[in-house]
Amino acid sequence: MAEEKKLVILVDDNPANLRIGKNVLSDHYIVATAPSAAKLFALLENNKPALILLDIDMPEMNGYQAIEILKSSPDSKHIPVVFLTGMADSQDEEKGRSLGAVDYILKPFDPPDLIACIEKHSL
Numbered sequence: 001m002a003e004e005k006k007l008v009i010l011v012d013d014n015p016a017n018l019r020i021g022k023n024v025l026s027d028h029y030i031v032a033t034a035p036s037a038a039k040l041f042a043l044l045e046n047n048k049p050a051l052i053l054l055d056i057d058m059p060e061m062n063g064y065q066a067i068e069i070l071k072s073s074p075d076s077k078h079i080p081v082v083f084l085t086g087m088a089d090s091q092d093e094e095k096g097r098s099l100g101a102v103d104y105i106l107k108p109f110d111p112p113d114l115i116a117c118i119e120k121h122s123l
Contacts, residue, residue, distance in 0.1 A: 005030045006050035006122055011040045011066070012084070013058040017107065021053065021084070024111045029118070037066035044076055050122035053114075054101075056085040056092065064099060071100040080121040084109060 008029040010021045018033040025031045032047065034040040036058060052070070056063035063083060070076045082103040083096045093104040102121045105114060 006118075007032060007047060008051050008053060008118060008122070009034060009040060009043055009047070009049045010053045010084070011035075011037065011058075011063075012053075012055040014055075017055070024114065025118075028115055037061035037063070037069075040066060041069070049079060051080045051082060051118055053082050053084040053118075056083055056087050056096065064095065067096070067099045067101060078123070080123065082117060082121060084114070 006029050008025060009032045010018060011034045012018050012021070013035055015035065018035065022031045022033055032043055032049070034043055038061065040052070054063045054066060063085065067081050070079065070081060080102045081100060082105060083101050084105050084107060085092070086107045088106055096104050103117050105117060
């Protein structure tokens with residue numbers, strides 16, 4: 001019997017990044033995409049992902065604000081969050097980890113590295 005694919009939610013305000021991420025990951029996971037943090041929270045109402053890939057630099061609500069909400073909710077605090085971002089400063093990574101991110105991957109990402117990271121941290 002084949003193992004069920006895990007659900008991964010990819011959050012990024014750039015449609016190209018969502019498309020690339022979904023193409024890379026869809027052979028291994030069920031991938032839901034969200035173009036904003038607000039759409040992420042709407043998806044979480046009916047879905048329990050194994051992991052969330054979260055961009056930092058987004059309009060309206062950035063990734064730091066989103067992870068604070070995720071980690072403060074009993075329904076989502078256990079979901080591993082990996083920042084997938086173009087923000088390469090070590091202070092950005094430190095801040096992300098201090099807010100509860102389990103990992104920090106820079107864009108453009110290497111597909112095998114991203115898959116290995118998801119496997120390492122997903123529920």
